Amino acid sequence: MANMYLDLLAYFGVGSAHPGGFRLTQSILENEKILPVETVLDVGCGxxxxxxxxxKKFHCQVTAIDKHPIMVEKAEERxxxxxPPIKVIEGDAENLSFADDSFDFAIAESVIVFTNISKTLDELARVLKNTGRMIIIEMVVEPNLPIDLQKEIQNLYGICEVLREEEWISRLHQAGFTKIEMIKTPSTLSPSELQDVNQSENIQSKFYDLWEIHHQFIVQNHHFIGYRVFKCHLSS
Known part of the structure; x- marks a missing residue:
């Protein structure tokens, strides 16, 4: 099913549309120890x-996957x-085309919320090795989120579920992740930074309008929605 917000990100070619942007990514990965022999999966690579x-940082074996063909095209260009070379695949996070126990490390940055969350988490647990670990950055909502605002979030971003922090943790446990840590970051959403873009030609005006709606929505409702960074292990 088409998702207009994801189409927007693809057409604008936003490098780090997730909360916190690329600076957050760099700070999270700064303390990671990924060996050159290890296999890494970037899910929803954009x-x-x-x-x-x-x-570049770890000289590891990276596989990048995204469902949007325009994102895949722009990733291949990058x-x-x-x-070392990076393998790029057009594929679905809910149905990964990899064997069980394929990867040592996985990362997903504001990706899983746009999928069937439980199916994607099950797939990530499947393709990670028993000693594997995963970092995800995901939208969370506060317990006092009004019902009408919840529906507005779902309609604006084309998502089926909006989860609270404890609901994310529960879903991760259900998928088989036995150890879940929270990486400390500012928890509130802020408007996305546009510092790394690869813009398509002839973008329709409706996508500019949607970007402005998204920007204003985050500014007005930041006290109801935020994000968390979860570091997850399959074995403790």
Whole structure:
């Protein structure tokens, strides 16, 4: 099913549309220990900014996957001279085309909320090795979120569920993640930074309108919606 907000991100080619942007990504990964022999999966890679950073910083084996063909095209463009090379796949996070126990590390930045959350978490647990770990950045809502605002969030972003922090933790446990840590960051959403863009030609005006609606929505409702960074392990 088409998602106008994800189409917007693809057409604008926003490198780090997730909360906190690329600076948050860098700070989160700063303390990670990923070995060159390890396999890494970037789920919902977008234009590939994070995947390129992972490959450059850790010299590891990175596979990047995204469902949107325009994002895949822009990621391939970014990676064409990358060393070490990065494998790019057009695919669905709910039905990953990898064997069980394929990856040592996975990252998903504001991706899982746009999918069937439980199916995607199950798939990520499946393709991670038993000793694997995962970092996800995801939208959370506060317990006092009004019902009408919940519906507005779902309509604006084309998502089926909006979860509270404890609901995310519960879903992660249900998927098989036994150890879940919270990485400390500012927890409130802020308007996305447009510092890394690869804009398509002839973008329709409705996408500019949607970006402005998104921006204003975050400014007006930041006290009801935020994000969390979860670090998850399959074994303790």
């Amino acid at each position: 234009t590939g900014q994070t995947a390129a950073f992972l490959a 990676f064409k001279n990358n060393n």
